[in-house]
Amino acid sequence: MTTHSSDLDPRTPVLVGVGQSAERIDDADYRALSAVDLAAEAARAALIDSGAGDRDVAGAIDTVAGIRQFEHSTPGAFPPLGSADNFPRAVAGRLGADPRRAVLEVVGGQGPQHLVNEFAATIAAGDAEVALLIGSEAISTAQHLAGSADQPDFTEHVGGQLEDRGRGLQGLMTRELLAAGLADPPSQYALFENARRAGLGASRAEYARAMGTLFAPFTSVAARNPYAAAPVQRSAEELTTVTESNRLIADPYPRFVVSRDKVNQGAAVLMMSVGAARRLGVAEDRWVFLHGHADLRERELLDRPDLSAYPAAVAAVRHALDVAGLDLDDITAFDLYSCFPIAVFAVCDGLGLAPDDPRGLTLTGGLPFFGGAGNNYSMHAVAEAVAVLRSAPGGYALVGANGGMLSKYSVGVYSTTPTPWRPDDSGRVQSTLDAAEVPGRTRYADGWATIETATVLYERSGSRRGVVIGRLESDGSRFVANTERGDDELLELLATGDPVGTRVFARSFGYGNRVTLTAERMAEFHPPRPPALREAYEHVLVRRDGHVLEVTINRPDARNSLHPEANAELDEIFDAYFADPELWVAILTGAGDKAFSAGNDLSHTASGGLPWTPKNGFAGLTSREHLPKPVIAAVNGYAMGGGLEIALACHLIVADENARFALSEVKVGLIAAAGGLVRLPRAVPPKLANEMILTGRRIDADEAASHGLVNRVVPAGTAMDGARKLAEEVLAGSPTSVRASLQFMGETAHIADPVEAVNHPSRVMDHLLVAEDTMEGIMAFTQKRPPQWKNR
Known part of the structure; x- marks a missing residue:
């Protein structure tokens, strides 16, 4: 039944204005605009595009929602030229708007379409009338001018109310992926891509042609788009032929098919209720309706049954079409998120949509060519969809927006045809997706396995490393591993052959899993080492005294905190101790008189060092399934964080009067995951444990002794003497x-x-x-x- 605009509920949401902005550093009129300025230009264009008075519309804006820039999306990243402390309100201020609500969205390319879906529902519910959605990136300018003598300062102290939703990165990164070096999108997307190639049985050359054929039409669209970052038309062959300027990034991706994030782009969407549109004088020929929408999420990478597919995206498209009451054939224009070929292929595969569909799959030119404007690309896609629909009223445009590592997908179906607001049922669809069986996974992989997918990562220096996702033959559990440095045979197979299905041998270490083609090859890289004490260690002192082994963490300048190398040495030492029949008791202490151990060396981590511990845990003790011989902790000063966790793992604790104990991880945004959260509540009264864990409270030696945390308190500076005396008492009994x-x-x-x-x-x-x-x-x-x- 046809719906007339006069029949619509006044709260029905409509898109009434869109705007875009862009500049390239080689433009003759390059202005070095900040992200705020780019977004403000786009927002001003959106207000003008509505056809109403831009000042009147600006004064009516009650909600402004911004997309988070890349420089605020990654832990540890910082804006090299400074930034606004309230991006949405900084943009609103340039327009003369003072909205009652400002929102900063989570990380992910799904963000723009999700905000359209969310605030359309908010307007339909009567909780907002006029919402401005904005996003921008000035990555190209930041990289171009950072460090220059006359670099601009984009810092703005705006203040005011802001609903900052945080990064929302949960589920996008795990310890296993980080240990394998899979911290960037190209490396993870390449794994999906190669899984798809293997599933199709395509050769490398065939698959490269398919990627080029998919993206060549995208370059044609980008070449005509005045906002494109790389408006250059390229052939399929040119896109996938490896050259000096089109170097390999991650197999099978040369640079030209990878999302381009060095852009200066902004986009904005103005939404309002039908009632507000009429009141503000927005003509009906500017109105575009959201007919269908959906927001769904995929599982973590290692929990996905099929690494070549994207069921959440396919389900999101299908559900949005169902909400709109349409079929795929009804859509007249598409923009499918195209950060990498697999993001498009996987949706086409699931929908039965041909990659060369004559309707085309992009409205902008795609992320590698138009530009991957951080998390904000799909705001540009929505703007282009609105323009296309206005030029040919009555058609339907579908925008598919992807976030994370094929992780989150939001869909919108748009048309100028009037429609009442239609709520979605994404929660029900999500429940169905979540009910699918999850493959087993393991952090530590040992034994024979089969490669499920793989990639090779290429550095600018020319070095390369291989990454494998495999399944153990013993139980089918999935794991991620790296190749060994110098294993050219396996690396060449991954780089030039068809590795999926190949049998490999896996071995686990504290720093991650490794795979080789044979067990013998693994033994060459890691020869069996009988447990024995060395003459000397770099970070630890060792002394034998009869049946007693004295172990001293020798990093007093770092308060005996532990980095990976120190942990590895302690692990080796305790392996030797437990294996040596002539050693019956071990004493562990710290060098100097300030600290037993301050725990994890956060300075090492902050300087870029990868934080890993041996499989046996912190100091080679906290994760051992069983400590078969006594270990005494001689606590001489601070036992903080991981230092207390080490002491808790020991059988006995002797503390001098200056000892202080604390699980201080919450003070630095961590948790006591090396046993503190488990052992402390079993060692002291639960309420005290809760207080120490939740506040980082320190207790002294006497209080620790009163609660049974330590066995003995001795005068300051005599912790080792006290521990030696306790060891003598243990030695008086049968070691058996x-x-x-x-x-x-x-x-x-x-x-x-x-x-x-x-x-x-x-x-x-x-x-x-x-x-x-x-x-x-x-x-x-x-x-x-x-x-x-x-x-x-």
Whole structure:
């Protein structure tokens, strides 16, 4: 049934104005505009585009929502030329607007379309009347002028209300992906792309032609677009032929098919209710309606059943069409997010849409050619869709906006044809997606496996490294791994062959998983090393005193905090200790008199070092499944954060009077994940543990002793003396019995019922029945002499 505009509820949302802005650093009239200025130019154009008086419209804006710039999207990133502290209000101020609500959206290319969907619903609900959506990037200018003598300062202190939604990066990055160096989009998208190539059974040459054929028409559109960052028409062959200027980024991507983020672009969309449009005098020929919409999310990368597909995007398109009451054939214009070929291919695959559909798949020219304006690309797509629909009223345009690593997808279906507001049911669709079976995954991969997908990452220097996602043969669990440096045979297979389905051998380390083609090759890279103590270590001091091993963290200038190299040495030392039958007790302390250990070396991490620990955990202790021989912590000063976690992992703690204990991770935005959150509540009263964990509160040695956290408190500067005395007392007992006691306690620690724990079947007693130390202990007792323990 045809809907007439006169029949519409006054709260029905409509898009009434769109605007874009852009400049290139080689333009004759290049002005070096800030992101705020670019967005303000686009917003001013959107107000003018509405056909109403721009001042009247500006005064009516009650909501302004901004897209987050890239320089505020990544942890650790900073704006090299400064930025506004309230981007939406900075733009609004340039227009003379003073909205009651300002919003800064989360990270992701889905953001612009999601904001359209969200604020259309907000307007329909009567909670807003006039909303301005804005976004911009000045990445090209920032890189061009940063460090120059006359660089501009884009800092603005605007203040005022701001609903900052944060980055919203949860689920987009995991420890496994970071350890494998998969921190950037090209590397992860390349894995999806190569999984698709393998699924199709296409050769490298065939797939390269397909990528070029897909994107060549995009370059033609970009070449005609005055806002494009790279308005150059290129052939399919030119796009995928590797040259000095079109170098490989990540197999199979040369530079020309990768999203271009060095842009200076802004875009804006003005939305309002039908009632407000009429009141402000916006002519109906400016109105564009949102007929259908959807917002869906994909699983984490390693949890996706099929790495070549994007079911959330396909479902989002289908649901938006359902809401609009349309079929795919009804759409007259498309803009499918095109950061990489797979982002388009996966949607086409799922919908049965031909990549060479005569309607075309881009309205702007696509992210590699028009420009990937940070998180804001799809704002430009919406602006182009509005212009296309106004020029040919009655048609339907579909905008598909992708965020993350094929992670989030928002869709809008637009037309000049009037329609009442139609709410979506994305929550129901999301529940169906979330109910799909998740493949098993493992952080530590060991044994034979099969390559599921892979890529090779290329540096400007010419160096390269391989990344593999595989499935273990033992249980089918999925893992991510790197190739070994110098493994040219496997690297060449990944770079030039058809690696998917190849059998590889995996081995796990604290810094990540590695794969080789054979177990023998893995042994060449990592020869078996019998556990033994070295003559010297770089970051640790070791001293043997009879049956006692004294281990000193030797980084006093860093308060004995631990970086990966120190952790690795401690792990090796404790491997040797537990394997050496002549060592019965270990004492761990810190050099100097200031600190036992200040925990993780945050300065090392802040300087760009990758924070990893051995598989056995912090100091080679906190994640060991079992410590079969006693370890005594001699706490001489601060045991902070990871330092306390190390002490908690030890069996006994001797503290000097100056010792201080704290889990201070919350003070630096971390958590005590190396055992502190588990062991401290079991070592002290729960309320005290909660307070220490949640506030970072420090306690001194006496308070620690009163709660049973430490065994003994000794005078300042005598922690090692106290620990040696305690070690002597342990050595007075049978080392066999000590080990057996530790083993039995470990076996029954998880058994809550005391009687069940006492009756736990264990081989401990069987071993003691035939142990020489058992007979020696009994005989020494009856003969009234000191026992001579043999540790057997």
